[in-house]
Amino acid sequence: MTASQVHTEDLPLVALAQQTRNAAPHLAVQPAEVRNRALVAIAESLTANAPEILAANAADCATAEAEGTSSALYARLKLDEAKLEGAIAGVRDVANLADPVGAVQIHRELDTGLVMKRITCPLGVLGVIFEARPDAVMQISSLAIKSGNGVILKGGKEAVRSCAALVKAIHQGLSETEIDPSVVQLLTTREETLALLKLDQYVDLIIPRGSNSFVRFVQDNTRIPVLGHADGICHLYVDRAADIAKAVKVAIDSKTQYPAACNAIETLLVHRAIASEFLLEAAPALQAKNVELRGDNGTRDILNIAPATEIDWSTEYSDLILAIKIVDSLEDAIAHINIYGSRHTEAIMxxxxxxxxxxxxxxxxxxxxxxxxxxxxxxFRYGFGAEVGISTQKMPPRGPVGLEGLVTYKYTIVGDGHIAVTYTGTTAKPFTHRNL
Amino acid sequence: MTASQVHTEDLPLVALAQQTRNAAPHLAVQPAEVRNRALVAIAESLTANAPEILAANAADCATAEAEGTSSALYARLKLDEAKLEGAIAGVRDVANLADPVGAVQIHRELDTGLVMKRITCPLGVLGVIFEARPDAVMQISSLAIKSGNGVILKGGKEAVRSCAALVKAIHQGLSETEIDPSVVQLLTTREETLALLKLDQYVDLIIPRGSNSFVRFVQDNTRIPVLGHADGICHLYVDRAADIAKAVKVAIDSKTQYPAACNAIETLLVHRAIASEFLLEAAPALQAKNVELRGDNGTRDILNIAPATEIDWSTEYSDLILAIKIVDSLEDAIAHINIYGSRHTEAIMxxxxxxxxxxxxxxxxxxxxxxxxxxxxxxFRYGFGAEVGISTQKMPPRGPVGLEGLVTYKYTIVGDGHIAVTYTGTTAKPFTHRNL
Known part of the structure; x- marks a missing residue:
């Protein structure tokens, strides 16, 4: 290959991924103390570099304002002193979490002098793609180092200066420790997102943080395992034996406490026997919280609201809209949920x-x-200390995933010249299979 | 769509998959006693139908012989009385295994009266594609029922009569229990394999059992998670501090005890300091077991054998061939393994x-x-009681997978009208996060 044939625009990314791949095994074998000290060093460096970080963020914010960015995006982009301090405290909190690496899950004697262990170990290199939030850089880098993994970060273009300043401070912190700073890398261009998804030789897990359509795009464009979910269509079923006051309170919380969250409900299923009594109390309470209600025919016999059609049952509004359906039985409610739900979170009152x-x-x-x-x-609410993502896949890890989602395990066996033929055939020696 | 546009050849498969999908949830909630009784009923029915099963297998074998099938395939296809009895005993053994369903992995109070559990539950429906071995029907069906899953089986065309007779007996056994027989289904045509891989609406996990190229084909043609691995390139590294007698014994076992197995070694790495002494003892011992040796230059300075080239390091021979390479250090051995190994099984002496x-x-x-x-x-050697497959993916399940690979988990929370807003904001109530 001649120099002119080299795709120079690809080279930096591959070279950078290789650097992380090469640095990660060294991080993986460090004891917890070393990884935790690295987190403290990062926290100190972030504090020392706070003025530079805030200035970089101010520049990003100015560009965003000049380009007429939406207020929601701007709010996520904006990193003020309090938010930065909170994120740095978060890095120190991660240092205090239990070590996910090196846990012995199985310890078993297979035969005298032949001992097996299943031990948790880091995955290797994570690829994390996020949007405007620069604080994700601090949270993700600290979770990666805690779990012994290298990480390649791809931030949104709006936050490019903020992310660069944060990663610079992280590298500076790491350079004072035994950890190679190249365990944390930053990509900044949109083209690099697609290139990152193709690096299945170097990256063991992709964690996309963003809109549903973005997560689906990632899933459809990579052979690397993806931790993330595209949909959050959750239901609350109000059974005929529901306590109405509790049900109204839970419906309001499930819908309005943070309507954009994936665990907010989109559909309320109500048993016919309790429908009038419940809905006449719940509807005004929800409407008082600015929730737009849409109902099936049975609901509209009780409430004067807009109709809900087939498409409503499979829509994630991520907004203050709630579809309501009357069901004739618990079984009908379960059937509706198992058809239309996205396997995220479902509740019964x-x-x-x-x-x-x-x-x-x-x-x-x-x-x-x-x-x-x-x-x-x-x-956090489950008590995992941190959340890496929420998975709606069927296989584990499923649901909210903490640090355990960033580690895998290996089986080790230590013997003294043991061979398999001893345990085979008509004179086979039996295994002891004794848990230690 | 008019009747003539319907792809009638697809209809039976989808209808059949839907049947299994509909029957599986009922199986999933049965207590262990019911699932175990179903296994006993299957074992009894298989025994009662043994003459019919053996006759069907004899017909398959006659066809295979007439078509000049290889002796290896014929041996896998052949089901004599002893093999059938062994497989039926295996079904009863599965009934005696520990229940993988309903295990409480986490039991935690989040706050007073708000209790979370993480509980194992069945995956749903398995799709298992295997080749000539008809005994796989019995093993897989029993593991599926034990773990509360429906299963769609696709056997090899050579075994079509044997598989049909076996599934008929299984259905007959199930019909005398509380379990809907359609939890076990059989596909028989090659076209149905590809169709099965597209049924991501109905099938939660595909388990391919066959050649490397077949497993890779499956992985490349489905969005359904696949439990299986395409390669088994395993190494034995003989360190400078190895005990030579032990190392020779383990090398012979690792290569020759069953060379076609994925956990047999393909490459022997030998530390330069011990190479002459070890190889002059190991080579004749391996050659006496009909192992063809290939070596790098360093090896060929010691042994008069054929050369090993770059391609040998990444070849799974699955045969009595062994490549040998001299390395200068432990680090070089690890580096070679981490480049060429298939992440299956690696050993040091x-x-x-x-x-x-x-x-x-x-x-x-x-x-x-x-x-x-x-x-x-x-x-089995790990003490899992049964092996569902071996996984070389990085994420769990990794390595040999027992019944735990056929279950997932769900989080349940039981409260008394608890809402999230209570635990948010400046007056947030703290969680107790107390393990129970």
Whole structure:
């Protein structure tokens, strides 16, 4: 290949990914103390570089304003002193979390002197693609280092100066530790996103953080495993045996506490026997919170609201809109959820424990709740200390994923010349298979 | 769409997959006793139908013979009385395994009266594609029912009569239980394989059992998660501090005990300091077992054998061929393995515990062994009771996968009207996060 044939625009990305790939195994074998000290060094460097970081963010914000960026995006982009301090405190918090690496999950004697262990270990290199939020750089880098993984970050173009200043400070912090700073890398151009998705030789897991359509784009354009979900169509089912006051309270929380969240409800299913009583109380309460209601025919016999059609049942509004459907039975509610739900989080309100048990057992979703808000579906609320993402795939990891989603395991066996033929055939020695 | 536009050849498959999809949730919620009783009923029905099954297999074998089938394939296809009895005993063994469903992995109070559990549950419907072995029908069906999953089986065309007779007996057994027989379905034509891979609406996991190229074909042609691996390039590294007698014994076992297995070694790495002494003893011992040796230049300075070239390092021979390479250090051995290995199973022979620790920590593979044969990489040998497959993906499940690979989990939370807003903002109530 002659020099002119080299795709020079690709070279930096591949070279950079190789650097991270090469640096990651060294990080992977560091004891927890070393990884935690690195996090403290990063926190100190971020504090020392705060003026530079805030100035870079101010420049990004000025550009965004000049380009007429939406206020929602601007709010996510903006990094003020309090937000930065909070994020730095978050880095120190990660240092204090339990170590996800090196946990012995199985410890078993296979035969005398032949001992197997299943031990958690880092995945290798993570590729994390996020949008405007520059604070994601700090959170993701600290979770990656805590779990012994290299990480290639791709931030949104709006935050390019902020991200560069943050990564510079992170590198500066790491340079004072035993960890090679190239375990954390930053990509900045949109073209690099697609290129990153093709690096299955160097990247072990892609974590996309962004809109549904973006996550779907990532899933459709990579052979690398993806931790993330595209849809959050969650339901609250108000059973005939529901306590109406509790049900109204939970419906309001599930819909309005943060309507853009994936664990907010989109559809309310109501048992016909309780429909009038419940809806006449719930509807004005929801409307008082500015929720637009849409109903099926049965609902519209009770409430004077707009109609909900087939498409409403499979729409994630991510907004203050709620579809309402009357169902004739618990079974109908479960059937509706198992058809239209995105397997994220589903809840039943009932005082009937048998109905609750049936719902918990038969609804197919990462989270199935009884008498509480769907908004609890969150790694922090689950007590994981941090949330890496929420998965709606069927196989584990499923639901909110903490640090354990960033590690895998390996089996080690230590023997003294043991061979398999000893345990085979008509004179086979039996295994002891004794857990230690 | 008019009747003439309907792809009638597709209809039976989709209808059949829907049947299994509809039957599976009922199976999923059955207690262990019901699932175990179903396995016993299947075992009894198989015994009762043995003459019919053996006759069907004899017909398959006659066709295979007439078509000049290879002796290896014929041996896999052939089901004699002893093999059938063994497989039926295997079905009863599965009934005696620990229940993988309903295990509580996390049990945590989030706040007073708000309790979370992470509970294992079935995946849903499995699609299992295998080649000539008809005994796979019995093994896979029993593992599926044990784990609460429906299963769509696609056997090889050579075994079509055998598989049909086996599934008929399984259905007959199930018809005497509470389990809908349509939880087990059989496909028989080659066209249905590709169609099955497209059924991501109905099938939650594909398990391909066959050649490397077949597994790769499956991985490249489905959006359904695949449990399986395409390559088994395993190494044995003989360190400078190896015990030569042990190393020779383990090398012979790792290569010759079952050379077609994915956990047999393809390459022997030998430290230069021990190369002459080890190879002059190992080579004649391996050659006496009919192993063809190929070596790099350093090896050929010691042994009069054929050359190994670059392509040998990345070839899975699955045969009595072994490539040998001299390395200058433990680090070189690890580097070679991390480049050419398929992340399956890797072993070191050494009496130096520091070298062993470095190898166990730094080699990236599902199994990393010290002073024992790579042939131990197997679900039965690991004490899992059954092996569903071996995974060389990086994310769990990794390595030999037992019944736990056929279940996932869901989070349940039970509250009493708890809402998320209580735990948010400046007056947020703290979570208790107390494990129960």
């Amino acid at each position: 009932t005082e009937d424990s048998t109905s609750a048990q049936i719902f918990l057992a038969q609804v197919d979703a990462a989270g199935v709740y009884h008498n509480c808000s769907t908004r609890f579906a969150d790694g | 050494t009496e130096d515990s520091t070298s062993a620790q470095i190898f166990l920590a730094q080699v990236d593979a599902a199994g990393v062994y010290h002073n024992c044969s790579t042939r131990f990489a197997d679900g």
